[in-house]
Amino acid sequence: MTSIRVKNSCNSSPHGSTVMSQLVLWDSSPLFLQCRPQLLLCLWGMISLSGGPRTAWPLPVGSFRLGASQWLGLSQAFLVNQSAIVKWFIVSRMCINEPWAPSAAAEGAPPHKFDNAADTDREDNENATEGGDVNPDVNSLEPVPGCESVALEDGPPVPPPAYEPPTEGDRPQEVFFDSGDDIGEEAARAAILTFVDEHCCYGSRPAKNMTISKIIPTQGLHYQLETFNEARSTSRKFKPYAGGDVDGPENGAPPPVWSMACKPDQQFLTHKKNLEVPHTSVVKQCQQCNGCGLVTCGGCAGLGRVSCSSCFGSGTRTEYRGGERYTVTCTWCYGSGRETCNRCMGDGRVECPSCEGHKQLRHFIMLTVSYTNNLEDYILERSDMPDELIRNVSGQTIFQQTLPHVWPISQYPIQEVNENSIRLVEKHRTAWPHAMTLQQRQTLRSVPVTEAHYDWKNISTRFWVYGFEHEVHAPDYPHQCCWGCNVL
Numbered sequence: 001m002t003s004i005r006v007k008n009s010c011n012s013s014p015h016g017s018t019v020m021s022q023l024v025l026w027d028s029s030p031l032f033l034q035c036r037p038q039l040l041l042c043l044w045g046m047i048s049l050s051g052g053p054r055t056a057w058p059l060p061v062g063s064f065r066l067g068a069s070q071w072l073g074l075s076q077a078f079l080v081n082q083s084a085i086v087k088w089f090i091v092s093r094m095c096i097n098e099p100w101a102p103s104a105a106a107e108g109a110p111p112h113k114f115d116n117a118a119d120t121d122r123e124d125n126e127n128a129t130e131g132g133d134v135n136p137d138v139n140s141l142e143p144v145p146g147c148e149s150v151a152l153e154d155g156p157p158v159p160p161p162a163y164e165p166p167t168e169g170d171r172p173q174e175v176f177f178d179s180g181d182d183i184g185e186e187a188a189r190a191a192i193l194t195f196v197d198e199h200c201c202y203g204s205r206p207a208k209n210m211t212i213s214k215i216i217p218t219q220g221l222h223y224q225l226e227t228f229n230e231a232r233s234t235s236r237k238f239k240p241y242a243g244g245d246v247d248g249p250e251n252g253a254p255p256p257v258w259s260m261a262c263k264p265d266q267q268f269l270t271h272k273k274n275l276e277v278p279h280t281s282v283v284k285q286c287q288q289c290n291g292c293g294l295v296t297c298g299g300c301a302g303l304g305r306v307s308c309s310s311c312f313g314s315g316t317r318t319e320y321r322g323g324e325r326y327t328v329t330c331t332w333c334y335g336s337g338r339e340t341c342n343r344c345m346g347d348g349r350v351e352c353p354s355c356e357g358h359k360q361l362r363h364f365i366m367l368t369v370s371y372t373n374n375l376e377d378y379i380l381e382r383s384d385m386p387d388e389l390i391r392n393v394s395g396q397t398i399f400q401q402t403l404p405h406v407w408p409i410s411q412y413p414i415q416e417v418n419e420n421s422i423r424l425v426e427k428h429r430t431a432w433p434h435a436m437t438l439q440q441r442q443t444l445r446s447v448p449v450t451e452a453h454y455d456w457k458n459i460s461t462r463f464w465v466y467g468f469e470h471e472v473h474a475p476d477y478p479h480q481c482c483w484g485c486n487v488l
């Protein structure tokens with residue numbers, strides 16, 4: 001016969017506790033020796049998950065699937081074997097940080113069932129949910145004055161107040177700085193040698209021995225316009241309400257959306273900020289749990305038990321001993337084919353995910369302030385190298401202007417630059433009618449591009465060196481691959 005003695009010293013409260021449990025199990029039966037690891041886990045699960053001292057004896061034998069923290073605790077268990085008697089000690093320590101934990105159902109007691117509980121056992125599904133994303137019906141809430149049209153989803157942006165664009169008289173003078181220096185043959189050869197070095201299978205002989213016949217220095221021009229906008233929208237949000245002050249409509253009318261103070265964390269950086277709109281909070285009973293704080297457990301669909309994970313509900317297991325096949329009782333579920341649901345500890349209910357067990361929700365209006373940096377550019381690059389290559393290398397800034405609304409460049413000696421600056425500034429002026437432009441920044445950079453013509457053996461071709469980094473574009477470089485690479 002199996003006899004179990006359990007000594008518990010538990011110090012627990014519903015909100016976070018330390019549980020010290022000491023189990024002393026005495027047993028001498030071969031059956032118990034055979035199934036002891038599982039029984040040990042059962043008991044461990046009972047004590048550690050229930051979060052409080054157990055008073056009902058004998059311990060109901062159920063089975064528990066253990067989570068990571070319990071496995072960790074189990075590593076502290078150790079076994080002392082005293083002659084014919086096996087004595088187990090478990091000294092465990094774990095923290096429980098959940099506001100509500102169901103108590104394990106007493107042996108034979110039915111789980112607490114809601115109407116939507118299932119009729120038959122189902123497979124344990126760790127990923128099942130209790131439908132925490134069930135949104136409360138916002139239409140049942142009174143509209144907040146001034147925010148009547150606010151829906152649960154993000155509303156459309158609220159148009160900003162009108163503003164006056166600056167007048168012609170404020171136009172600052174345009175000053176252009178010189179562009180960077182051109183490079184010579186020596187620098188071009190150094191650049192292509194570095195380039196070959198960085199490509200492990202490129203041969204370096206052509207780079208070392210090529211005859212550079214011609215160097216054509218040019219400048220690529222990169223114009224960028226950034227328009228840093230702010231858009232505002234509102235939406236209904238809710239949080240579990242656990243008591244405390246509520247700033248509701250009785251404290252006054254909510255402020256207009258564009259009058260609430262909010263500053264970007266950084267200019268020209270796309271990011272979002274959320275603010276609660278004052279005087280919009282209302283406390284309501286949680287609709288998901290009808291104000292009881294608990295919902296049907298998603299793991300067992302409210303049954304408090306699931307199919308045994310060891311025998312898949314059959315209650316038996318096949319064993320091979322000495323080449324013979326035996327059907328034996330499942331030692332995990334003791335033949336019942338079922339195990340206690342680990343999520344609700346057999347209770348059938350778990351904490352409501354919407355109100356987190358607090359039974360009430362505080363609904364309020366959230367203001368979302370979206371800062372967006374809209375960047376567009378124009379590249380004027382006259383060599384045969386692909387133009388976009390100069391976008392991501394450094395060059396000389398020859399003009400920069402940051403203003404609430406920039407003036408397009410009009411006096412640069414190259415007319416295409418002026419025309420494209422006008423085109424982009426004009427486009428950005430009206431592109432975002434639902435946003436307020438906070439700042440604009442335009443930058444004109446000159447990026448050196450050197451075209452080098454070279455001869456090597458009977459090949460006559462060219463490569464380009466571009467940017468202050470001396471990046472190289474050499475699509476026709478001979479010896480691009482060692483033999484064998486071509487196969488790939």
Ligand SMILES: [Zn+2]
Binds near residue numbers: 311312315338
């Ligand atoms: Zn089983």
Ligand SMILES: [Zn+2]
Binds near residue numbers: 343345346349
């Ligand atoms: Zn359950």
Ligand SMILES: [Zn+2]
Binds near residue numbers: 293357
């Ligand atoms: Zn609830």
